[in-house]
Amino acid sequence: MESGSVTTPFGRRSVTLGMLASQAAARKIEPGQSIDKWKLYRALCEARPLLGITDRALAILNALLSFYPKAELSEDNGLIVFPSNAQLSLRAHGMAEQTIRRHLSTLIEAGLLIRKDSPNGKRYARKEQGGELREAFGFSLAPLLVRAEEIERLAAEVVAERMHLQRLRERLTLCRRDVAKLIEMALEEGAAGDWSTIHLHFRNVVEQLPRSPSAEQIAATLDELEMLREEILNQLEMQAKTHNPSGNAQQSERHIQNSNPQSITELEPSFEPKQGAPADDRSAGRDEPTARVLKDEGKSEPVSGARAASTANTALKSFPLGLVLQACPEIMAYGPQGSIGTWRDLMAAAVVVRSMLGVSPSAYEEACDIMGAENAATVIACVLERAGHINSAGGYLRDLTRRAERGEFAIGPMLLALARTNSPIRGKTG
Template sequence: MESGSVTTPFGRRPMTLGMLASQFAAETIDDTKSADKWKLYRALCEARPLLGVTDRALAVMNALLSFYPKDELSQAHGLVVFPSNAQLSLRAHGMTEQTIRRHLAVLVEAGLISRKDSPNGKRYVRRNSAGAIDDAFGFSLAPLLARAEEIAQLAAEVVAERLALRRLRERLTLCRRDIAKLIEMAMEEGATGDWEAITLQFRSLAGALPRIPTADDVTPVLEEMEMLRDEIVNLLEARVKTEKMNGNPSQNDCHIQNSNSDSTYELEPCFEKKQEATFETDHEGSVVPIHLERSDEDATARQEPKPVRDQTDRLRVAPEIKAFPLALVLQACPEIIAYGSGGTISNWRELMSAAVVVRSMLGVSPDAYQQACEILGPENAATVIACILERAGHINSAGGYLRDLTRRAEKGEFSLGPMLMALARTNGNSARRVG
């Protein structure tokens, strides 16, 4: 049995107030108090961040507990274990003795065990004539038993904090997903708002989190993102209310009738026939303008802007945008050549047919492409699709990007020249041969 007296460490190891406090706490343990050593060890592992011990130190503690003969720690069975460093090394998965000594010191400093050194520093047990333990020298587990309730409370706090962090991260994940999909939908549908600025703000918030965030890191970011999501929802709600007040444009289009009952394009008002143009359909059924009576050189001269109708059926005039030479377009955007008939593009008709294929591949809706053809003209719309294909790796939503360029062109704020010339300079050294 333990003598209960204060003991000092052997050799050069100094005595500290922490060691003295652990021994005082051990003396106050009730004789009836007990605790399951493995449950206490699991709680100790949970509370490790708050106790300031390492996982390697806990491995040494596990080895020490394995030398205690009973499953229940209690004063009645003694609380001193006395394994040698060699035996500890075997039960600590081959940890070196030097490392074991270092982690034993960590456990002592943390107040989880205390030393009960013999006069010569050896660990051993002295038994009486009946074979019962009279005295033992080694490591006392009394501080661990004395702090059993405290350790259980710390473990509960760590578990609760981990659960709260997981829920915060779940909310953050859902919020990030909502914002990303709402922005993509808004840009695709052409909703009113500064979506580029909103996207930058969203990316800034997402990038503010460290690699391993804590609850204190996640909480302010989550609050900012929820406010941003509410702002986006309000903008989209205003858009929905406006559309309801103005009527559903798609329903109004159904009442547009053509006196020519044989017309195949009664529900395709975006392309109006002119004397010098005809139309064909691609494999998806989309209408593709094919200019027959003017050469590639004539395509550089734009015709008079044609009137188109907006959602409120009011007549507006698209601003005039000049087309560029086909050779320059292909030099700037060589990627689209592979989508031409036979892998070559030799005229505007083949470029516009290839643009329809690329449009479908990039996920651009037929409505967005038709709108671009109205505003920019068929040649320039095909040129913009070719430019988007060149920059596909840097554009998140090709459809939203095309709609944005179309709106800016309608206001006279977009010029195709700088985009085309920049790509021409980039691809000038590796331009492909045009068949």
């Protein structure tokens, strides 16, 4: 049986306040308290991350529990086990004695064992004439009995966290599948929108997730993908509604093209009327893409390259400078005095960045002619932000310029995707 006095370790091992606290707590065992030792051990295995012990230390504890003669830990049966290191090594699958001593120290420091050393440091027990143990020297399992409720509570927390993480992973997998298949369907069906930019944003969100993410990281990625899925669904549902047949074919065509210019899912190219145009001309400009207008005009007179560029220029929507800087903060370092306060500053920074990215002057001048100086500077800022994912900035800019000239490119999706990525608060825009 254990004595109620404080015990100090044998040899050069010093006593610590933690040891005294563990011994004081071990004397608070309630009368008649008992617990199944293997049930408690399973809870210890679950709670291991919160207790700060290793799997090797648990293997040693398993060996110690195997030397306890009863299935139930209780003070009435005694709580001291006294196997030698050689016996422990046999039951710990041949673990080296030096390793055993190190993990025993870990269990003691974690407050799961108490060392009760004999006068000579050996582990043994004295028995009464009737065979009952009178006194034993070894390791006390009393802290396990005292902390049984705490250990089971910690184990329940670990299990709950693991289940929460598993549910988040399942939701993330389903959301990733939904977004991937919706984008694939949009591309196969030829739905209007800059789906390559949307797919690039989707891949960026997915690839930013580490190999072993925490629950917080998965939740943040899940929120962003759910927002993206909702935007894609809104865009596709809007297009599906606009393609419903009506009584007048001409009205149906206008209904398809006349989308809400303030919609957050601004995935289709934006076509704006020329300034000063009559009301009927503005309506027609919204109803039909610029490419179709140019084609119709070409029936009566040839269309010059400058006129086509001017039309694409007015068709490309520009965005506020604040939104551009929020989406593309990297370019601010290249502005005059290391900051950007006006569009003139942004265009000056774009010239510096253009040279740094290896974009030829002719490619940038063509982009300015087709898109406009402000929009070309905005595109350069976006290219700088995504420079690590673009092999040839010059070729990429020329491709965007050609698409803008045909009325097939809008800056909005690229800018909004970067704004969401660089926003300090990941919330749904709009």
